[in-house]
Amino acid sequence: MRPDEIESALQGLADEHRLRRRPLLSGPQEPRVKIDGRDYLAFASNDYLGLANHPAIRQAMQQAIDEWGVGGGASALVAGHFDIQQQAEAALAEFVGCEAALLFGAGYAANLGVITSLVGRGDAVFADRLNHASLNDGCLLSRATFKRFRHNDLEHLEQLLRDTPARSRLIAVDAVYSMDGDEAPLRELLQLAERYDAWLYLDDAHGFGLLGEGRGALVEYALHHPRVVYMATLGKAAGVAGAFVAGSRQLIAWLVNTARTLIFTTAHPPAQAAAVLQALQLMEQEKWRRELVKRHISLLREGLRATSFALCSSRSPIQPIIIGGNKETLQLAAALRERGIWVPAIRPPTVPAGSARLRVSLSAGHTHDDVAELLAVLLMLIC
Template sequence: MRPDELDTALNNLAAEHRLRQRAILHSPQGPHVRIDGRDYLAFASNDYLGLANHPALKTAMQQAIDDWGVGSGASALVAGHFAIQQQAETALAAFTGCEAALLFGSGYAANLGVISSLLGRGDAVFADKLNHASLNDGCLLSRATFRRFRHNDVAHLEQLLRDTPAKTRLIAVDAVYSMDGDEAPLAALLQLAERYDAWLYLDDAHGFGVLGEGRGVLFDHALHHPRVIYMATLGKAAGVAGAFVAASHSVVNWLINSARTYIFTTAHPPAQAAAVLASLQLIKDEGWRRLQLQRHISRRHLQSGVGGCQPAFGLAVLAWRVCR
């Protein structure tokens, strides 16, 4: 788009009621928030377990700032990988039942980094039609042949896998789809990954902290397997920010050496890792938060009269915030 076209394009978006604008929050996340000078009930947060303003996370972060400072000062591979971050990675790997874990600045960065580091020209990536935009962008940037299969349609995916001549293949899905709240058929996808010699990459942004006693879909569906690469964000149920990838030692070491979104960026603040550790402890110890969330999901489910699929976690958050 040329410079002289920008204003016209923005005006067109506004005329179509599609112009994105940021509301300014003047309070912490919680059931009640203050936005642009007015008080509201919070209907739109992904803070599923109510941890974003939890005292334990704030205390951990404040103490870590005293111990480690504010900024990391460098990329992780130069001089920006702190002991507290290594601690958090070790804890995340153990929590998800994987050999190793690697922290990323965001889920978006993790998806771009993983997919583009494992695939290139001549390879093939297969993605669900309803995948998050960050997965799609990772697929496109990898330069691999990008094929999309109908939502949760295992037969369509198998047809695409059968027809590809590519030697390296990767299946990429959201474990839980945020808009509809349904889950991917993970066991069937893993069977296809084994049959057609493919990686299975799971974006569990909306399942981590909630499913599998908080440990995510790997535990919920017993999916630990050398072909499975697991990603979860830490800014939703965990209440902090950033993301992590958990997999075998070999996969994580490869990402450290080849994921450009990890190598060529300043490491995230060390205090953030301390908050992640505090969050993991609460997720482990306070199972009542998930029970409360499920009660509100059920209540919303009955009120909406929806049948046949689980309501989206976004709706569950609405009920969590209004009713807790």
């Protein structure tokens, strides 16, 4: 795009009700927030367990800053790998039942780094059509043959695996899909990976902390296998930031030597690792958080079951309400904001055209009354 085209392109986005801006948040991420100077009851954050502002995690990070400082200084391969980060990696590996784990600065960086490390020219990568953008970008940057299969369509995937010649293959999926809240058929996908000699790469950004008693999809579905590469983010249910990849010791050693998004970036702050260690303790000890989220999900779904709202099939805290048109979705989100409730309107290209939606995210930080208030306002708006 030329510099003189940007203004008209922005206007085009506005005309299609797709122009975005960043809402200004004042204060910590909690169910009750101040956005653009106004107080809201918010259902927008992926802080599923309500840990993002937990006092124990704040304290752990503050104490770690006193001991470890703030910055990483350089790549861990150049300036050194903090032993507090090594402790966090060991704890994460044990938590999900793997031999080893590796911290990344973000899930996006992990997806790009892992996929481009495992496949390249002459190889093939197969991705679900509803995968997160970071998975798709990793597939594109790998320079492998890139095939996309219809959402959760195992027959279509098998056809592509059978018909695509390649030296190495990798199947990439979200364990829980971020905009629909449904899940991938992971056991069946592993069977296909075994049959066609492929890696199975799982992005469990929205399952970690919830599935498998909090230990994620790997534990929920007993998927520990040499072909499985597991990634989960730490900025959602864990309430912190960053991501980790888990698998065999050989796999992690390979990534340390080949993952460009790890090698060519400054290590993330060491205090972040201390926060992760504290978050893991809370996830293990405070099981009531997951149970509370389940009750919130049931309350919302039961309350909307007899309405005209279209709900996706989701047992996760992600409860999308499909509206369809961009303009109508924005209008409904605005009507909720007028009544003090913040729910994001999700539009293309994040979701397919014609499937714009309100993406309701539930959290253990919400109370029963919070969810009941959202439900009451939604019911009032459609009467």
